[in-house]
Amino acid sequence: MKSALITGITGQDGAYLAQLLLNKGYEVYGVIARRSTDTLWRLNYLGIKEQVNLIEGDMSDLSSLIRAVQISNASEVYNLAAQSFVGTSWEQPILTANVTGVGVVNLLEAIRLTDPTIRYYQASTSEMFGLVQEPIQSETTPFYPRSPYGVAKLYGHWITVNYRESFNMHTSSGILFNHESPLRGIEFVTRKVTDAAARIKLGVQDKLHLGNIDAKRDWGFAGDYVEAMWLMLQQDQGDDYVVATGKTTTVRDMCEIAFKHVGLNYIDHIVIDPQFYRPAEVDLLLGNPTKAMKQLNWEPKTNLEQLITMMVDADMKRVKGEVQILAEVQ
Template sequence: MKTALICGVSGQDGAYLASLLLKKGYKVFGGSRDAQMSSFTSLVHLGIRKEVEAVSISINDFRSVLQTLQRTKPDEVYNLAGQSSVGLSFDQPVETLESISVGTLNLLEAIRFVGNPIRFYNAGSSECFGDTGNYAADEVTPFRPRSPYGVAKAAAFWQVANYREAYELHASTGILFNHESPLRPERFVTQKIVTTACRIACGSKEMLTLGNIDIARDWGWAPDYVEAMWLMLQQSIADDYVIATGYTYALKDFIKATFDCLNLNWENYIISDARFFRPTDIKEGYANPQKAKLKLNWSAKHTMKQVAELMVSQKMATLKSMK
């Protein structure tokens, strides 16, 4: 039986990854800053809360990281922790940099210090690339981040690459493009769209207020993406991979797909407000996930429209159960 430590298990990706690893027979430790106080609602939602052994770990604290590694003795460590909102990173740039960059460094250094053959996965982000225009970013595309979040993720990426080369750690980064699910918090735009649209379908008279709806992204399904994380750590040689569907859509396309599921005309319910625009933003994001397909035999199983349908179905079921 393999043992895995998931830092950030209470988030969307952490919960789906825990579910995947449990199905594969792993013993799973779920790391959270305060495991005794955390509700782990995502794990509860997936029905796996009792199967995951929760541990308290602050990845900003090297001693906490080291003690956790010595106690849990993991074969694999997945770093999914840290501040996860691009928008919030403009308001909390220091917290964002520390939780992502310093946290990743602490994990790498602790793994090196322990000396066990631990395999390490780091959650990268397409935000590292910035705006590449119509060019589909791959693993050799230069980084030009346009947010504090992107800067922090870029720093963490290079830390992983440095420890892999300097100390021969089995350390990989997944450069993940946008991936969604019903476990997304409502501060993320896709969940805000789905939740508001479903309330409108249930009779609410509200309008959906958003920022720039002309931005374009590559949107995938989170459960597909955690499989790619696992596959990276099963390779004999560690490496970095772009994980995406390879198809890009405007935000208004996601809005339309969501409202179409509910037989509503989206244009009757949307307000675009400049107050929600970010100081800098990526106009369009395109991805080339061919390396993952060739080396990991991985490709996304769900389209953007299917993601919208799945999220709407889950949200409507939740709203109806509350009546």
Template sequence: MTKTALITGVTGQDGYYLSRLLLQKGYRVVGLVLPQRQSNLAKLGSLVNKLEVYAVDMTDTKVLSGLLEQVKPQEIYNLAAPSFIPDSWDDPLGTLDLVTGTAIRLLTAVRQTGLAIRFYQASSSEMFGKVDCSPQDENTPFRPMNPYAAAKLHAHWTTVHHREYYNLFACSGILYNHESPRRSPQFVTRKVCLGVAAIKLGISDRLEIGNLDAKRDWGYAGDYVEAMWLMLQQKQPEDYVIGTGKLHSVKELVATAFESVGLDWTRYVVVNPNLVRPDEHFLLVANSTKAKQKLKWQPQLSLEKLLEKMVHKDLERLQNGTIAATGKP
């Protein structure tokens, strides 16, 4: 029997890689988009022709219940969230509704339909926030430091409550930073890779960066969506921390990206204090022992290979004119 998976946030980076993975596994993949964001389907490229897409008001539980009855998915992956964390300060209530509200309404719809659906909630390492210890695992206390993280934490606990109180198969993946050529240029990894490509082609002669000493646990989105899928294939629903367990500084990121095209980063990088984020000193790094033992999951793509992949994709885009050096089409 062909399995059906339903994905919210299907037009985002993770939505793309998860859709691709599930299609390769023979799934029927159903994507949900908000009616006002249907234009974002263009981000999926030719992949969109292989999906069933519904424009749905995800603020209406009754509509969601009706859709579940119609589609009858075996798995739901709730990836709906704002794409850029700092923006959550400008709209904390909207962020709460999109992240937590969507999770609550979907889980309520699962309960109301009575269908045997396995539910995945996209949680975030941002929930750990101002940590006292590193690395972090599933038992590390949460101390969210921004509206996005607080909303993610509410959705995370909502998922736990539905698992424990209603006995639903509901689990969360606490994912650390995961990147790809599909990342928005707002994110430092893509900003650096696009900047390197533009400098290599002579379109630009400098790259402005904030805190070079900030450190992150960066992995490849294509690896992380496999962990999401593995969580829903287990006998029991549990929560898992997903990351590489390796910290790299922005300076290392920059040096590696420039090195991938044979350039010396010190000749082109300018530090701009205005680009420094106030929360960059927290050392968020994953202890994914549980995922490695129970899911048999391991990150496959190294940061060096990931950055090389991203820089060369941006070289290709700039050369064929599909994007400008600003990252806009």
């Protein structure tokens, strides 16, 4: 039986990847940082919490990462751990650099020192393109990150390439464009919108405050994108791949889909709030997934409308449950 180790297993991508690997017959291990709050809700949501093996560790602690690699006896390691909220990266730039950037080389060193034949996946991001240098971004588009998060991810990306070229290790980076799901954190704009649509429809919220709703993003479904991660580590050589839908949509259009699904007009409920503007905005992201489609035989299966309605339906169910519990308490 193959064994895999996932950092960031309690996040959106980690949970979906764990589910995919379990379905493929893997023994799945996950590195989990000690927290006082419940971080396992996504694994519970997918019904896989009892099927994964959790190991305490931290991306800033090399010894704990070496221990996790040894305990898991993994042949594949997927690094999905990060301080991943772009907005927070301006408020906590050093934490973001340590976890999202230096954490990568810690994990690569843990692998190199334990077993350099282990195959490694690095979660890179379209935020590395930032102030885009080409209208459609591919693996050869120059990077120009516009946030401490993007800068930290760029270090993680290049150190992954460097270990591939320096030590002949099987390391791959997936340059993933925005990918969402019902497991997305509430602080991300898509989930903020779908949750608000549900709450406004059910009468427990009045308005939704947003920043730049004319920003354009290439949005896909996280459940589709984790398959590309797995496919990268099945190739003969490590490489870098853009994972995207190849279609871009404004936040405004995404809002329209979400609110329309519950019979509302988004214009009646959205307030443009300057406090949600980024210090340095990324106006347009649009990925070219041709390489991933050709070399990995991968393609996105879920379009934006299907994705947003799936998320709204999940949030309607969640909020109805909250309202019911509140009513019972009162």
